Amino acid sequence: xxxxxxxxxxxxxxxxxxxxxxxxxxxxxxxxxxxxxxxxxxxxxxxxxxxxxxxxxxxxxxxxxxxxxxxxxxxxxxxxxxxxxxxxxxxxxxxxxxxxxxxxxxxxxxxxxxxxxxxxxxxxxxxxxxxxxxxxxxxxxxxxxxxxxxxxxxxxxxxxxxxxxxxxxxxxxxxxxxxxxxxxxxxxxxxxxxxxxxxxxxxxxxxxxxxxxxxxxxxxxxxxxxxxxxxxxxxxxxxxxxxxxxxxxxxxxxxxxxxxxxxxxxxxxxxxxxxxxxxxxxxxxxxxxxxxxxxxxxxxxxxxxxxxxxxxxxxxxxxxxxxxxxxxxxxxxxxxxxxxxxxxxxxxxxxxxxxxxxxxxxxxxxxxxxxxxxxxxxxxxxxxxxxxxxxxxxxxxxxxxxxxxxxxxxxxxxxxxxxxxxxxxxxxxxxxxxxxxxxxxxxxxxxxxxxxxxxxxxxxxxxxxxxxxxxxxxxxxxxxxxxxxxxxxxxxxxxxxxxxxxxxxxxxx
Amino acid sequence: xxxxxxxxxxxxxxxxxxxxxxxxxxxxxxxxxxxxxxxxxxxxxxxxxxxxxxxxxxxxxxxxxxxxxxxxxxxxxxxxxxxxxxxxxxxxxxxxxxxxxxxxxxxxxxxxxxxxxxxxxxxxxxxxxxxxxxxxxxxxxxxxxxxxxxxxxxxxxxxxxxxxxxxxxxxxxxxxxxxxxxxxxxxxxxxxxxxxxxxxxxxxxxxxxxxxxxxxxxxxxxxxxxxxxxxxxxxxxxxxxxxxxxxxxxxxxxxxxxxxxxxxxxxxxxxxxxxxxxxxxxxxxxxxxxxxxxxxxxxxxxxxxxxxxxxxxxxxxxxxxx
Numbered sequence: 001x002x003x004x005x006x007x008x009x010x011x012x013x014x015x016x017x018x019x020x021x022x023x024x025x026x027x028x029x030x031x032x033x034x035x036x037x038x039x040x041x042x043x044x045x046x047x048x049x050x051x052x053x054x055x056x057x058x059x060x061x062x063x064x065x066x067x068x069x070x071x072x073x074x075x076x077x078x079x080x081x082x083x084x085x086x087x088x089x090x091x092x093x094x095x096x097x098x099x100x101x102x103x104x105x106x107x108x109x110x111x112x113x114x115x116x117x118x119x120x121x122x123x124x125x126x127x128x129x130x131x132x133x134x135x136x137x138x139x140x141x142x143x144x145x146x147x148x149x150x151x152x153x154x155x156x157x158x159x160x161x162x163x164x165x166x167x168x169x170x171x172x173x174x175x176x177x178x179x180x181x182x183x184x185x186x187x188x189x190x191x192x193x194x195x196x197x198x199x200x201x202x203x204x205x206x207x208x209x210x211x212x213x214x215x216x217x218x219x220x221x222x223x224x225x226x227x228x229x230x231x232x233x234x235x236x237x238x239x240x241x242x243x244x245x246x247x248x249x250x251x252x253x254x255x256x257x258x259x260x261x262x263x264x265x266x267x268x269x270x271x272x273x274x275x276x277x278x279x280x281x282x283x284x285x286x287x288x289x290x291x292x293x294x295x296x297x298x299x300x301x302x303x304x305x306x307x308x309x310x311x312x313x314x315x316x317x318x319x320x321x322x323x324x325x326x327x328x329x330x331x332x333x334x335x336x337x338x339x340x341x342x343x344x345x346x347x348x349x350x351x352x353x354x355x356x357x358x359x360x361x362x363x364x365x366x367x368x369x370x371x372x373x374x375x376x377x378x379x380x381x382x383x384x385x386x387x388x389x390x391x392x393x394x395x396x397x398x399x400x401x402x403x404x405x406x407x408x409x410x411x412x413x414x415x416x417x418x419x420x421x422x423x424x425x426x427x428x429x430x431x432x433x434x435x436x437x438x439x440x441x442x443x444x445x446x447x448x449x450x451x452x453x454x455x456x457x458x459x460x461x462x463x464x465x466x467x468x469x470x471x472x473x474x475x476x477x478x479x480x481x482x483x484x485x486x487x488x489x490x491x492x493x494x495x496x497x498x499x500x501x502x503x504x505x506x507x508x509x
Numbered sequence: 510x511x512x513x514x515x516x517x518x519x520x521x522x523x524x525x526x527x528x529x530x531x532x533x534x535x536x537x538x539x540x541x542x543x544x545x546x547x548x549x550x551x552x553x554x555x556x557x558x559x560x561x562x563x564x565x566x567x568x569x570x571x572x573x574x575x576x577x578x579x580x581x582x583x584x585x586x587x588x589x590x591x592x593x594x595x596x597x598x599x600x601x602x603x604x605x606x607x608x609x610x611x612x613x614x615x616x617x618x619x620x621x622x623x624x625x626x627x628x629x630x631x632x633x634x635x636x637x638x639x640x641x642x643x644x645x646x647x648x649x650x651x652x653x654x655x656x657x658x659x660x661x662x663x664x665x666x667x668x669x670x671x672x673x674x675x676x677x678x679x680x681x682x683x684x685x686x687x688x689x690x691x692x693x694x695x696x697x698x699x700x701x702x703x704x705x706x707x708x709x710x711x712x713x714x715x716x717x718x719x720x721x722x723x724x725x726x727x728x729x730x731x732x733x734x735x736x737x738x739x740x741x742x743x744x745x746x747x748x749x750x751x752x753x754x755x756x757x758x759x760x761x762x763x764x765x766x767x768x769x770x771x772x773x774x775x776x777x778x779x780x781x782x783x784x785x786x787x788x789x790x791x792x793x794x795x796x797x798x799x800x801x802x803x804x805x806x807x808x809x810x811x812x813x814x815x816x817x818x819x820x821x822x823x824x825x826x827x828x829x830x831x
Contacts, residue, residue: 316719336718336720353715354716355716356713357712358712359779364705368720372702379701381702383700
């Protein structure tokens with residue numbers, strides 16, 4: 001095992017990279033404080049820490065985006081900090097690559113073009129497509145992936161795009177890859193494929209730094225871990241020697257007692273009833289009920305139609321049949337305005353694209369869906385009341401902020417999510433629909449979101465949740481509907497809410 | 510630590526943000542002072558009043574363009590619609606003998622229609638705003654020549670002159686109208702729900718839609734406001750020149766877009782200020798005026814203005830990176 005020899009001062013292998021006592025200071029902030037770390041061939045290292053702990057700064061030091069303020073970067077035995085010309089291009093040349101969750105592909109270009117962009121093979125001054133096609137196919141065969149490389153990548157699924165990104169990294173003769181939240185938007189089956197690829201890369205002697213907020217994954221693929229807190233690397237060890245709770249404790253620097261608060265027991269009458277809801281191609285014949293104070297989950301693979309269903313209820317996806325009743329009344333929801341008027345709010349999966357206006361400040365984002373409440377008789381906006389309502393909501397959300405007029409773009413994912421939720425509280429929404437509420441949010445902030453959802457139900461709100469994280473659904477929901485290829489395949493509650501039960505139905509078994 | 514970071518960012522921001530936000534004002538003041546000191550004939554009452562009057566037409570039209578760019582669009586139609594409004598106004602008064610007030614109302618209705626056509630093509634027809642408004646511009650160009658045979662319509666009653674050339678208390682009427690329009694636009698954008706929605710739609714259309722804003726209606730409205738303000742500016746120009754001219758807008762579109770961008774409006778939408786646009790119009794007015802006073806030929810003026818637009822767009826692109 002590579003992991004075993006690495007702690008024991010192995011003599012026969014030199015590290016691929018070594019970070020030696022690196023600090024990085026930004027005006028007024030020490031983002032990295034004396035961090036030392038090395039990565040050996042065949043090692044998969046989990047880099048853990050909350051958002052803002054310094055993981056991305058460290059990644060940027062390693063890939064040459066930033067230079068250390070103190071300390072040095074050693075790549076392949078060469079002190080590149082001393083040599084002084086280490087930048088992104090140089091890092092790539094030396095085999096240090098990074099693959100982000102955010103896709104760095106050009107949507108209109110096909111797989112081959114994306115893999116070799118900037119380094120096209122030439123023959124007689126012309127691009128040599130044949131040779132590139134052959135090489136690309138070799139890489140795909142090596143990764144054991146079967147992806148159409150001749151169509152524009154925008155037509156591919158996210159998981160396929162990420163494999164193309166990996167292929168791109170490998171094609172430059174990478175010695176190591178930083179995988180930054182690569183799996184955040186993937187489903188279990190596709191994640192398993194990434195694991196398989198990581199295994200292949202490890203066997204080939206490549207080093208991997210694996211960044212993910214999903215701790216379960218760490219135990220699947222990583223050999224070693226490093227935990228960062230406040231810019232310092234404080235724990236380092238073998239994954240085999242720890243369990244999940246210990247890791248969580250290291251990451252948030254305290255014990256995480258009771259991640260999921262007890263379910264609200266005060267369930268009232270039915271507030272939302274969906275009957276036979278159908279949308280061509282996306283889903284068919286969906287029946288769903290939601291009671292006051294209840295949390296209902298929807299589990300399913302990607303492509304099962306979950307997001308489409310949520311959006312159809314919210315009026316932003318076209319439905320072709322069925323009906324929706326709110327508090328017993330049949331309603332006609334054709335646009336988000338209609339849903340909002342009936343007390344429904346949607347917390348979408350893509351916070352930055354769908355939830356917030358990124359250069360608006362906190363106040364303007366918080367009141368975006370409820371502006372009419374802050375209108376005076378003169379039709380002008382009452383800025384003071386807007387501000388007061390925002391502060392009130394922010395206090396209730398325990399939002400970590402400086403001023404209601406600061407921009408939301410610099411806030412952490414958890415804080416941004418709280419603003420999206422506040423938006424619906426101000427809009428007097430009684431039914432809150434969450435599409436992957438904790439995507440890209442770190443462990444500590446996740447449990448805060450859980451508590452928040454729980455508190456909302458205690459105050460009489462009702463919640464629908466879609467999440468790829470089974471544990472989250474089981475811990476938060478009273479009942480979980482299971483969706484398979486556009487249909488509900490059952491509903492589990494109480495004792496039956498087990499991972500096995502759900503997963504087997506999710507796979508259509 | 511994260512909180513610390515955010516706090517520092519916030520406090521650092523306030524000063525640099527203030528300077529950045531009002532950079533355009535300092536540029537204007539600097540330019541004005543330098544011109545007053547170094548350029549003969551600049552700092553006289555007549556010249557300064559002249560600059561203000563000259564920019565007021567263009568500034569009103571640029572404010573219209575501002576709304577379209579604010580929601581993430583662009584309006585090419587003023588290239589011909591300016592000529593169209595001026596011909597229509599002159600034609601209605603001179604050929605059809607309509608009272609001035611009625612003719613103005615008809616022109617404004619025509620402006621609403623053109624704005625609606627632009628908006629419907631772009632919003633519901635899903636054409637890119639650039640193409641939709643280019644179509645309108647080209648069609649209107651043909652209409653202009655059909656309507657006028659390519660000949661200016663002059664001989665308007667002298668009573669019409671007062672709008673563009675008159676004074677109230679020593680201040681030109683177009684300037685007064687500009688000030689009123691600016692104030693209305695400012696209140697509208699900063700203090701009304703619809704104004705906020707314009708910024709929201711330009712900043713993130715999808716998030717706005719999911720927050721219950723009728724994004725199509727907001728975009729349509731921006732095109733209509735754009736067209737109506739273009740017509741208002743044109744009415745004043747027509748009154749100043751006392752003629753309807755088919756080619757009136759041909760060279761103006763460039764200045765209009767320069768002013769809007771120079772005023773700090775982001776070409777990708779969602780950012781910009783009404784006062785920025787007006788001050789930018791003043792800056793361009795001073796540059797024009799100084800070039801004339803210094804005897805720089807009009808061919809060179811075009812080159813210099815082109816360079817200014819390029820520089821402004823480069824700055825715009827860089828400021829967005831942060």
